[in-house]
Amino acid sequence: MRTLTFHENGEHRWHLFGHDADRPANVIDTNQYVVESEGRAALIDPGGLEIFPQVLAALSEHVAVEAVDHIVLSHQDPDVGSSLPLWREVCNPDMTVHVADVWTSFVSHFDNDARLTALPDSGGTVTVGSLALELVPAHFLHAPGNFCVLDARAGVLFTGDIAASVIPDDYDGFPWVRDFAAHTRFMEAWHRRAMGAERARDAWIALVRSLGVKIIAPQKGSLLAGENVDRFLDWFGRLEIGKGIDAIAEWQRAYQGRTARTG
Amino acid sequence: MRDEVEHAAEGSAGREKARHGVAGLINRCIRAYRSFAALEDLAEDLRILSLNAELLAGRTGDGGRAIRVLTQYTRELVTHLKQVYDALDALESQTFAAGAASLKEFHRLRLLERSAGLSSSPAVRAARERASARAVANVRAVVAAASALTEHTRTVTTITTQSKTIAVNIAIEATWHGGYGQHFASVAETMRTYARRLEDMSTDARGWVGEAMTLGAALSRAA
Numbered sequence: 268m269r270t271l272t273f274h275e276n277g278e279h280r281w282h283l284f285g286h287d288a289d290r291p292a293n294v295i296d297t298n299q300y301v302v303e304s305e306g307r308a309a310l311i312d313p314g315g316l317e318i319f320p321q322v323l324a325a326l327s328e329h330v331a332v333e334a335v336d337h338i339v340l341s342h343q344d345p346d347v348g349s350s351l352p353l354w355r356e357v358c359n360p361d362m363t364v365h366v367a368d369v370w371t372s373f374v375s376h377f378d379n380d381a382r383l384t385a386l387p388d389s390g391g392t393v394t395v396g397s398l399a400l401e402l403v404p405a406h407f408l409h410a411p412g413n414f415c416v417l418d419a420r421a422g423v424l425f426t427g428d429i430a431a432s433v434i435p436d437d438y439d440g441f442p443w444v445r446d447f448a449a450h451t452r453f454m455e456a457w458h459r460r461a462m463g464a465e466r467a468r469d470a471w472i473a474l475v476r477s478l479g480v481k482i483i484a485p486q487k488g489s490l491l492a493g494e495n496v497d498r499f500l501d502w503f504g505r506l507e508i509g510k511g512i513d514a515i516a517e518w519q520r521a522y523q524g525r526t527a528r529t530g
Numbered sequence: 531m532r533d534e535v536e537h538a539a540e541g542s543a544g545r546e547k548a549r550h551g552v553a554g555l556i557n558r559c560i561r562a563y564r565s566f567a568a569l570e571d572l573a574e575d576l577r578i579l580s581l582n583a584e585l586l587a588g589r590t591g592d593g594g595r596a597i598r599v600l601t602q603y604t605r606e607l608v609t610h611l612k613q614v615y616d617a618l619d620a621l622e623s624q625t626f627a628a629g630a631a632s633l634k635e636f637h638r639l640r641l642l643e644r645s646a647g648l649s650s651s652p653a654v655r656a657a658r659e660r661a662s663a664r665a666v667a668n669v670r671a672v673v674a675a676a677s678a679l680t681e682h683t684r685t686v687t688t689i690t691t692q693s694k695t696i697a698v699n700i701a702i703e704a705t706w707h708g709g710y711g712q713h714f715a716s717v718a719e720t721m722r723t724y725a726r727r728l729e730d731m732s733t734d735a736r737g738w739v740g741e742a743m744t745l746g747a748a749l750s751r752a753a
Contacts, residue, residue, distance in 0.1 A: 316641060317641075320641055320642075320644035320645040320647075320648050320649075321648065323645045323649055323651075323654065324645065324648030324649045327654075332651055332654075333653060352638065353638060353641055353642065353645075353657070356642065356657035356660065356661065357645075357651065357653045357654050357656075357657045
């Protein structure tokens with residue numbers, strides 16, 4: 268499990284725990300983030316059950332688990348937050364778990380005893396020490412209830428599965444994307460398939476362009492900084508998304524063909 | 531003295547052995563419950579047989595009094611069998627609930643043990659101990675369910691013996707009843723058939739319950 272502290276300004280830090288070469292081979296690689304401010308912390312997308320020990324070990328070298336006041340789940344997927352019941356075992360009992368309103372009863376399948384704060388579609392704010400983290404709506408990118416996390420002070424936008432990349436373990440473009448054009452080969456298949464709503468994509472891109480984001484921190488793969496932020500927004504805006512939707516009509520044609528032959 | 535089941539849940543080797551033990555215990559209990567799957571139908575068949583025999587005994591006047599006593603006794607056995615069936619039904623749910631909770635807790639425990647190996651945080655140690663305590667409590671619940679299943683199996687075995695005795699007595703009574711004798715002999719034969727089905731069930735269940743109790747004892751002795 269690699270650790271990267273990619274923003275540090277006094278007591279204000281962003282840590283990434285991820286790119287774990289020792290994870291089980293069939294478990295997708297994910298990034299887990301901790302934002303620290305004035306000795307308090309928020310854990311963003313804490314990851315799946317199977318990688319909990321490694322993430323906990325890496326995190327506890329930087330942050331006391333008792334200092335984690337918030338867990339934010341960008342959406343409901345198991346690689347995002349199925350470790351939730353174990354984090355609740357070790358963290359502050361008063362810790363709050365934030366998740367989209369539409370997913371609270373789904374996330375309860377991971378942990379029925381968790382005290383979940385339901386985020387409305389319009390988002391919300393989480394206070395960590397002296398820092399206000401904005402929970403920014405990004406619905407349908409890819410989950411129907413989905414949030415990014417904006418730290419306006421640091422210029423960091425955690426984007427969940429947007430800008431995610433599935434990269435090889437020995438990739439030299441981790442943690443930072445060096446050659447954006449070359450990096451797109453690790454993002455393209457995912458974005459074509461997982462992102463299905465052009466209207467949502469276009470609205471989100473327009474929003475992000477207005478926020479002065481310096482760093483895009485996705486839940487999988489490499490981070491984008493500086494000019495690569497705009498390069499990503501341009502590339503994503505041009506990408507043909509919704510791959511798989513055509514399969515519906517293709518199946519219908521094939522089905523009609525089969526039933527016509529068999530009567 | 532330190533509780534041996536608690537000891538079994540400590541440490542990864544003990545935890546894995548306990549987890550396998552619980553999975554095996556649940557498997558044996560499931561098979562024992564399956565052995566009794568037709569118990570309710572059999573109880574109903576016995577009840578109808580006893581009613582028919584009683585109607586027949588009614589036609590023989592005072593001479594059928596002994597048969598009526600035997601059929602009433604049969605219906606008491608039917609009531610016991612239905613009670614056992616209902617109890618098994620509830621116990622089956624409890625066994626699965628406790629078994630599933632155990633397996634879930636062992637999964638958590640496995641991850642918390644790995645975490646404790648990687649982190650020296652007191653919070654992690656405390657979480658591991660809590661998970662271990664929950665795993666132990668759930669294992670105890672599964673072992674208790676297996677013990678209760680043993681008791682119900684014994685009850686069915688006792689009812690089997692009593693059913694056989696009733697069949698023999700009806701057969702003896704049949705020899706005293708002239709024209710009705712062949713009808714009572716037929717009742718006795720059907721009763722014997724039902725008793726054999728009951729015996730097959732309890733023999734099959736006893737085998738699985740025996741294995742379950744061996745596993746339960748091993749769990750309690752602590753891996």
